[in-house]
Amino acid sequence: MARILITSAIPYINGIKHLGNLVGSQLPADLFARYCRARGHEVMFICATDEHGTPAELAAAKAGKPVEVYCAEMHAVQAEIARGFRLSFDHFGRSSSPRNHRLTQHFAGVLADNGLIEEVAEKQVFSIDDNRFLPDRYITGTCPNCGYELARGDQCENCTKQLDPTDLINPRSSISGSTNLEVRETKHLYLKQRSLRGKLAAWIDSKTDWPLLTTSIAKKWLNDGDGLQDRGITRDLYWGIPVRRGDQPWPGMEGKVFYVWFDAPIEYIACTAEWADAQGLGDEAWQRWWRTDKGADDVTYYQFMGKDNVPFHTLSFPATILGSGEPWKLVDYLKSFNYLNYDGGQFSTSQGRGVFMDQALSILPADYWRWWLLSHAPESADSEFTWENFQASVNKDLADVLGNLVSRVTKFATSKFGATVPAGGEFGPQELALIEEMGTRITDYAACMAAMEVRKAAAELRGIWVIGNEYLQSAAPWTVVKTDPDRAQAMVRLALNLIRVYAVLSQPFIPDASATMMTAMGSQDWSWPEDIQVAMRALPAGHGFHVPENLFRKITDEERLDWQTRFSGVRA
């Protein structure tokens, strides 16, 4: 029994996330959390909404709502969708919580005390009509290099040349289109990451078992050019955590807020405190997950995220933690994912291209999506969602291999022997061979799950489902029953027990179908089959069960074509 802390990258607040976002962090994190709980470990699984920054303010303005109201509403929406996908967070918090305000200000304070914060005066583009400073990419103009008229202030999408906003010809605000811009001086706090470079590099070098994707991104940032750069951690925005030095004001920084990427990862910690508050527990309840001086020394901490988040989790956030000099838990294993593409291109939030989480649930239950997404998780490279592939996987794996197996076993058993587990006969060589093979395969499956090899684990699980069909086919109880009913009863008894074990094993991937299987078997014994001999006999003779509704339905060609058109373009 271990203590396992799991965080999923926190989704940004400005809208409903698409399937690519889901499969890159929350879903695999949930898979791992469910597996760890199933193995009896003590798990803390944390996620939240990332609520600060310019896009949130703009999205709120577009929705015609105060940003606080907008974020509260979107948090509720995202929480509801997360429940819909059965994401089993212990707490789904908010980076705008009072807990995060206090903790973020605390970290800034101790970093300053340790000499790791520097005030820097810099020039920024200010939009008079928008009454706000504009991030570089919110300025549009003509590229001085190639003449492209929609170049952004940070980079020209057409010629890929990196730009400074002041390079642009005819610059204007991307928000309002206003050309009434001026360069103003402003002052910001910088985290002196450069002075932590050695420590960070040594720490990264010690992580020899991390995915290549993770360490190569970190090393690139550490070593490229002049090496790791200091990073601004404040912004001139209204919506965010006010800059304070611990619980004291920060002279000269009035009206400024911390940069979203400074406060967002701190929310992992704050969110655990939010959890404790919600449970009516004291500070010690969350500190034992995060403070190595307060009980967290035996915690193993896993982070899940898409590759775009890697620099912040391998460098910026660890810089905050290490720089504080306080005994906070650092990540032990960082699992990163590539991107999921959609039907020959990228998912696009702005163009409404692809399938968004709410839409997905509106057409099919969560298990269908969970299965496809996890069994095709973009682990080694970007992967691609196509409706043909989705239809084929769902119909074959879920409906035919697993769903039909449960159906054929329960219906045959009921029609021949009634609604209880039959008592006749003993397990013969075939049955014992199946039990033996289950034991081996479960060990392999568990190894993949523990290693967070998501796709491979899905393939192992599918293999476990398949051997049920293989056994039935060769045992053929429908033939045996005519001449040796006792033997057929033993076969059915084994097959019914197999369904319960499948429910336990499949639960991390397809929790709803697993619950249906378990309930149909008249059991709530979710214990992991540590001893397969015992597990395959858990349902005794005379135990009641029933035939469940079909676990999965098939996706028809008509539906597939319909969805293909519906989700190809602009979101309704």
Next chain:
RNA sequence: GGGCCUGUAGCUCAACGGUUAGAGCAGGGCGCUCAUAACGCCUUGGUUGGGGGUUCGAGUCCCUCCGGGCCUACCA
């Protein structure tokens, strides 16, 4: 421009430098009839993007060319 990743069967993916490059799906054949026309067995299919090199041995390492993707620090 720089860095990193990637290219294997029609499709989605495997393969510590080591037998004859493997699975699933799709395709073909056979079997079965309990089941959601489901299941099982057998089977077709590959010059591992091109070229060169290192090695007893290369999908794997090196060089080069071609294609795809990501990042490049003020979107998050």
